[in-house]
Amino acid sequence: MCIECGCGQQPHEKHDHPHRVVSVHESIFADNDRRAERNRGYFRAHGLFVVNLVSSPGAGKTALLEKTLGLLPLRSGVVVGDLETDLDAIRLRKTGTSVVQVATGTLCHLDAAMVARAVGTLNVKTLAVLFIENVGNLVCPAAFDLGEDLRVTLLSVPEGEDKPLKYPPLFRSSNWVVVTKIDLEEACGFDREACLGHLGRVAPKARILELSSKTGAGMDQWCDELVRAYESRPKGL
Amino acid sequence: MHEVGIVQSTLAMAERHARNAGGSAISSLLLRVGDMTGVVPEAIEHAFDVLKIGTLAENASLVIERVGGIGWCEGCSLEFSADGWIAICPRCAVPTGDLRSGLELELVSLEVS
Numbered sequence: 001m002c003i004e005c006g007c008g009q010q011p012h013e014k015h016d017h018p019h020r021v022v023s024v025h026e027s028i029f030a031d032n033d034r035r036a037e038r039n040r041g042y043f044r045a046h047g048l049f050v051v052n053l054v055s056s057p058g059a060g061k062t063a064l065l066e067k068t069l070g071l072l073p074l075r076s077g078v079v080v081g082d083l084e085t086d087l088d089a090i091r092l093r094k095t096g097t098s099v100v101q102v103a104t105g106t107l108c109h110l111d112a113a114m115v116a117r118a119v120g121t122l123n124v125k126t127l128a129v130l131f132i133e134n135v136g137n138l139v140c141p142a143a144f145d146l147g148e149d150l151r152v153t154l155l156s157v158p159e160g161e162d163k164p165l166k167y168p169p170l171f172r173s174s175n176w177v178v179v180t181k182i183d184l185e186e187a188c189g190f191d192r193e194a195c196l197g198h199l200g201r202v203a204p205k206a207r208i209l210e211l212s213s214k215t216g217a218g219m220d221q222w223c224d225e226l227v228r229a230y231e232s233r234p235k236g237l
Numbered sequence: 238m239h240e241v242g243i244v245q246s247t248l249a250m251a252e253r254h255a256r257n258a259g260g261s262a263i264s265s266l267l268l269r270v271g272d273m274t275g276v277v278p279e280a281i282e283h284a285f286d287v288l289k290i291g292t293l294a295e296n297a298s299l300v301i302e303r304v305g306g307i308g309w310c311e312g313c314s315l316e317f318s319a320d321g322w323i324a325i326c327p328r329c330a331v332p333t334g335d336l337r338s339g340l341e342l343e344l345v346s347l348e349v350s
Contacts, residue, residue, distance in 0.1 A: 020349055020350070022254050022258045022260070023345075030250075107239075109239065165323075169273065169274065172273075201325065202322070204333060
């Protein structure tokens with residue numbers, strides 16, 4: 001094989017067939033984006049409002065969901081992604097909610113195809129809201145549209161106020177940012193003003209909410225906002 | 238970042254286009270990567286060297302074209318180049334979430350034979 005052009009003829013100087021340039025201009029995420037649009041159409045046709053929850057591991061996604069499922073006056077289902085185990089699904093099923101666990105193996109994010117497969121096992125006709133608890137990761141989920149209506153990124157107080165500056169793509173891609181574990185602000189020496197300032201710079205259009213799943217502070221506002229977003233959800237195809 | 242997954246998608250896409258064009262080998266690929274995607278070009282190159290083996294692009298070279306970030310200010314309609322991760326209008330000093338460039342991640346073209 002000719003290692004100059006990879007065409008199978010040797011040597012390179014002795015062959016002069018034209019190497020054609022094939023124009024592609026296609027996004028690397030085109031396949032996922034197409035599947036995500038398909039998901040979106042399916043969700044809208046069923047009147048389902050879909051929330052994609054993302055954060056680093058341990059920011060409190062499952063704890064927030066446990067509390068939310070008990071408070072939210074809307075029938076909800078959950079798709080939860082983790083590399084391994086169904087521990088989160090077991091926790092969430094205790095709330096009486098339909099939960100599908102997706103074990104992603106070595107993959108560090110959920111993609112639109114995985115969500116489509118998982119949703120296929122839920123009875124979506126009985127649901128108003130679908131929460132997707134993404135794999136704990138502040139980098140990769142940014143690039144993968146799942147067909148959600150709302151992307152919510154959690155930032156927990158112990159992670160520090162500078163997280164948005166360190167991981168801008170995910171925060172930038174979020175519709176809402178929820179600062180969690182605010183009961184730990186004092187213990188962690190958390191600089192709230194700096195955090196809000198960083199979020200304003202990285203994600204100027206994101207709505208910012210602050211809460212503690214443990215103490216319940218801010219939970220009412222979070223649920224009210226979810227209900228409002230549900231009521232104004234895009235409908236039809 | 239999931240550079241391995243990105244390279245796998247790129248190679249699959251490139252092979253599909255090469256076959257459609259009647260090519261039997263890919264000699265080069267041009268990939269456009271926006272500065273604000275978070276994708277690390279060095280990691281792409283490394284993954285490419287490993288993953289191309291056994292594909293039509295086994296002997297291909299990879300060319301990465303970087304695209305700088307460009308923000309657009311809602312307040313004063315200025316289009317400006319964003320330095321680093323955050324786009325702040327140099328005239329109004331107001332951050333914007335409206336990026337006109339820098340989020341690209343696309344396979345531009347390939348050379349087949």
